[in-house]
Amino acid sequence: MTVEQPLRILICSTPVGPLGSGVGGGVELTLHSLTLGLTELGHHVEVVAPAGSLHVGERLHQIDGNLQQSSQGAGRHAPIDIPTASVLANMWDFVRGHQHRFDVVLNLAYDWLPLYVAPFLRVPVAHLISMGSLTDAMDEAILGVHSIAPESIAVHSRAQADTFDGLADVRVLGSGISLERYDLQRTAARPAALGYVGRISPEKGIEDVAAVSARTGLPIRVWGLMQDRDYWNRIVAAHPSAELVYEGFLATDDLQAALGSCRGLLMTPKWVEAFGNVAIEALATGVPVIAYRRGGPAEIVADGTTGFLVEPDDVDGLVRAVDRLDGIDRATCREYVEEHYSAVAFARRAVLWLDAVVEARAPIDAI
Numbered sequence: 032m033t034v035e036q037p038l039r040i041l042i043c044s045t046p047v048g049p050l051g052s053g054v055g056g057g058v059e060l061t062l063h064s065l066t067l068g069l070t071e072l073g074h075h076v077e078v079v080a081p082a083g084s085l086h087v088g089e090r091l092h093q094i095d096g097n098l099q100q101s102s103q104g105a106g107r108h109a110p111i112d113i114p115t116a117s118v119l120a121n122m123w124d125f126v127r128g129h130q131h132r133f134d135v136v137l138n139l140a141y142d143w144l145p146l147y148v149a150p151f152l153r154v155p156v157a158h159l160i161s162m163g164s165l166t167d168a169m170d171e172a173i174l175g176v177h178s179i180a181p182e183s184i185a186v187h188s189r190a191q192a193d194t195f196d197g198l199a200d201v202r203v204l205g206s207g208i209s210l211e212r213y214d215l216q217r218t219a220a221r222p223a224a225l226g227y228v229g230r231i232s233p234e235k236g237i238e239d240v241a242a243v244s245a246r247t248g249l250p251i252r253v254w255g256l257m258q259d260r261d262y263w264n265r266i267v268a269a270h271p272s273a274e275l276v277y278e279g280f281l282a283t284d285d286l287q288a289a290l291g292s293c294r295g296l297l298m299t300p301k302w303v304e305a306f307g308n309v310a311i312e313a314l315a316t317g318v319p320v321i322a323y324r325r326g327g328p329a330e331i332v333a334d335g336t337t338g339f340l341v342e343p344d345d346v347d348g349l350v351r352a353v354d355r356l357d358g359i360d361r362a363t364c365r366e367y368v369e370e371h372y373s374a375v376a377f378a379r380r381a382v383l384w385l386d387a388v389v390e391a392r393a394p395i396d397a398i
């Protein structure tokens with residue numbers, strides 16, 4: 032297999048929810064971008080995902096079964112937990128049965144099972160790890176595969192890699208979006224509003240977004256899956272002078288149109304965000320990003336050019352950055368994404384990786 036040859040790729044989605052549900056967070060967009068980008072480059076892509084998924088790619092295989100619980104907030108010592116009639120197990124049964132039709136399987140699930148079974152399959156498996164270190168059990172699975180097949184693991188950002196003890200040399204892929212789906216809005220709407228996009232969940236640090244609203248008097252338009260309503264209610268109660276306007280979970284077309292009218296996007300995560308797809312989505316619509324200098328967003332935002340990086344947990348710093356938003360050129364934000372984070376650029380990085388995974392696995396097959 033040479034780099035020039037088209038690959039037959041099976042992409043395995045996350046088992047936490049169907050594509051389009053939002054439960055899979057950034058993984059859903061990553062899968063979409065990779066599928067479009069790889070197809071545009073001439074590769075054959077099929078997708079396997081939980082039943083009820085929105086259609087993507089040439090062929091989507093919908094798999095029944097009970098969904099996996101998301102692992103954010105599970106706690107460091109959480110055991111591996113797989114339900115009966117597991118969709119995750121059923122998806123990997125599908126992989127086993129169809130592996131002969133593919134050159135490589137691209138696993139997007141942050142789950143123990145695919146990491147464990149990969150070495151038993153004949154087809155090489157490439158694991159794109161979507162979150163930083165969360166549990167000892169997942170660390171063991173990821174580092175275990177990395178120790179026997181280092182090339183088969185990749186991550187989204189350097190900061191994400193650094194959360195693991197032993198992935199210093201791992202491949203960093205970034206991410207990407209299909210730019211045709213995002214329109215540049217050259218000016219922000221009036222009256223001005225800031226935006227927050229993401230799951231409503233404690234690791235996202237939405238309390239700091241609320242504090243910015245209270246301090247600046249600017250409303251915050253909020254889009255994302257309501258994963259933790261108690262958390263949301265606590266924030267609203269704790270910041271009575273903040274204006275948080277929850278507008279629901281939108282499909283990408285509607286999200287990008289609404290988001291593009293904002294003066295800026297706030298990203299104040301309390302965890303190490305592995306990448307932060309919403310940062311490149313905002314920039315693609317011309318919206319500058321104000322983010323903590325923590326995790327993936329710190330590697331995306333060019334401080335002073337496409338937004339501002341603020342010391343983690345410094346709300347005063349966020350407020351000062353909001354005051355400087357007028358100094359950011361919105362067209363420059365868009366150009367930055369076109370240069371670094373298009374779906375095709377992302378897919379090219381992925382192909383180099385997948386080729387390396389296939390090459391590395393070849394001698395094992397020959398034994």
Ligand code: UDP
Nearest residue numbers: 056057060229254255279280281307308309
């Ligand atoms: N998203 C969406 N509609 C919304 C809000 C969010 O489709 O109304 C998507 C957004 O496009 C992004 C994902 O949710 O792809 C959030 O991903 P991110 O990488 O920012 O964070 P994660 O949820 O993976 O921690």
